[in-house]
Amino acid sequence: MLSFIVFSMLLNSMSVIILQLSQNQGYSYTGLGLLEFFKDIPIALVSVFLVDFIKKRSYFSSLCISLIVCAICSFSVPFLSEFWFLKVWFILIGISFSIGKICVFTIIKNISDTEKEFSKTMSRTEAAFMLGVFIVNIEFALILNSDYKDYWKFGFWLVGIISTWTAFWFYKNDQKEESYTKKAEHTEKIDFRVLYNYRSGLFFLLVSLIVFTEQIFNSWLPTFYKHTLKADSFFALQSSAFLALFCFLGRLLASKAVVKFAPMRIFFVCLISAIVLISSAFLIGQYSDVKVKILMFVFPLVGIFTAPLYPMLNSKFLSKFSERRVGKMVSFIILFTSLGGSIGSMSIAYIFQKNLGNYYLLFATIPLILILIFSIFFSIKEKITHYIK
Secondary structure, eight states, X not given: OHHHHHHHXXXXXXXXXXXXXXXXXXXXXXXXXHHHHHHHHHHHHHHHHHHHHHHHHOHHXXXXXXXXXXXXXXXXGGGOOOHHHHHHHHHHHHHHHHHHHHHHHHHHHHHOOSHHHHHHHHXXXXXXXXXXXXXXXXXXXXXXXXXXXXXXXXXXXXHHHHHHHHHHHHHHHTTTTTTTSOOOSSOOOOOGGGGGSHHHHHHHHHHHHHHHHHHHHHHHHHHIIIIISOOOHHHHHHHHHHHHHHHHHHHHHHHHHTTTSOHHHHHHHHHHHHHHHHXXXXXXXXXXXXXXXXXXHHHHHHHXXXXXXXXXXXXXXXXXXXXXXXXXXXHHHHHHHHHHHHHHHHHHHHHHHTTOGGGHHHHHHHHHHHHHHHHHHHHHHHHHHHHHX
């Protein structure tokens, strides 16, 4: 959970960087949108090939390496302001996150005996990811609202300190966990046949659309508040921070609810509620004179319902695989979610570039409606498969 907080603080600093650099006329929205490409596409390209590297080293030591890279990136960013460095910076963070996510998901699979236990632990860990988003937005909002706003990049040092401490903890405990994280005796060939399976294909499409939607909010919500709703930087970052806080609560509540209810039932309730709320927010934003104040309260409610979608669907899919295959499946998940995140961010960048920010919320409902349609097919396929067995 602590390592996920580190990754989320760095990955979701994208919203802060876009907000700050968009005020500089030397950067276009489409150019800033390409930063997402440098974060996500390298993840997509290398994630599938990292699994065997991780198995050779053990999950804890691999996680330790990824956190050390994150710490180095965090401490160095205030001293290197060139745009090319940000591209390299996001590439390194993206690859580190790939390693970390494969390790964390596989560790969770190792300690979970049932699907519900797996869903519960997944939701709590993903909740920690949203807590990191909340912390990074509040931290930078306070810095940008202070007399030291010109030194905002030093805010990344907090991430560096947390990352260093977590890596040190993993290094100390790696030997204790040796029996639990066995090293692979041989490498396996990458099996791409899973991509041709109808059920798996639907799942990868769904997680791509979910991350597509999350990226619309996580990276561009502050920009929407500042440039479309004319809010100041502090208010804009607060909006993103409180969205993350309610996402954290949503995933925490989902981890409790999954004990009593089926994961897919929770998934559908949250999905339909999110569509209704975002559609309502769009109408409020179009026709209300107090839209900024109202949207400040509506968006956190949206987070409660959108946040559980990703862990619920992941746990439902991954619970069907053995520990040996989970790492491979996670690498494919990272591949498709990276593509979804990049496409989502670049699409929104184009919308802002064309001065269509008023339709930001309307655009956000499109992937959610597609998720609803395809998830119905996914559930039908799941029931048919279970019936045949």
